[in-house]
Amino acid sequence: MAVASALAAEGANLVITGRRGEEATRIAAELPSAAIGVETDLCTQEGLTAAVTAANARFGSVDILVLNGPGPAPGTAAGLSSEDMSSAFELLLRPQHALVSSFLPGMRKRRWGRILAIGSSGVAAPLPNLALSNTGRAALAGYLKTLAAEVASDDVTVNMLLPGRIATERTRGLDLAAARRRGVTVDMIEAESRTSIPAGRYGNTEEFAATAAFLCSGLASYVTGTALRCDGGWSGPSDSRLGSLS
Structure with a gap:
């Protein structure tokens, strides 16, 4: 919601997607620019198609793509099964790749675009x-970093923003x-987290x-291929038992 509000305040039109259609519509209605809410599950091909179709039908083209996958359940690396590894790919890489593939050609043709993924401090450590x-978001970071170099000459930037301890429901x-x-x-x-x-x-x-x-603005046209930390200088939990933001 906060990122959508910040973009709307700068005059961007927005498409808000989510599995809870009423919530997506509510958020869109509260924004100070043209916006629509679309009920869709981006982890399915049908959902991806619905999101792309709705965006193109309402606004004609997409210049800014913000990728924000959900946080998977906590768990240890030693306890991961092959099914778990597949789920990390399906949740944190496949939908993001599909969205990029849908909108990137238009950005390159128009010679302007912004792709921004909301990542995790786990990408850095x-x-x-x-x-x-850690696994899924690192894979996404590798894909986006590679892509950034390939499309920079088309004035399309590709970046990732890494939150630290941001006061959200997920962190709580x-x-x-x-x-x-x-x-x-x-x-x-x-209190222990704040000391770190x-x-x-x-x-x-x-x-x-x-x-x-x-990072989505024209002023950031020379910033690409970065994984920018927004974390108050946090370098990770000093105590491995602490909860951390994914």
């Missing part, structure tokens, strides 16, 4: 107990899970969204 996220949920594992309060988990952040606090969604909007 794998996070404890988040093996699926991981902190709660860490608290249950350790038998402590969530306040203790949050040079800025001394969790980031807020508006700060993160402003960084995303910059």
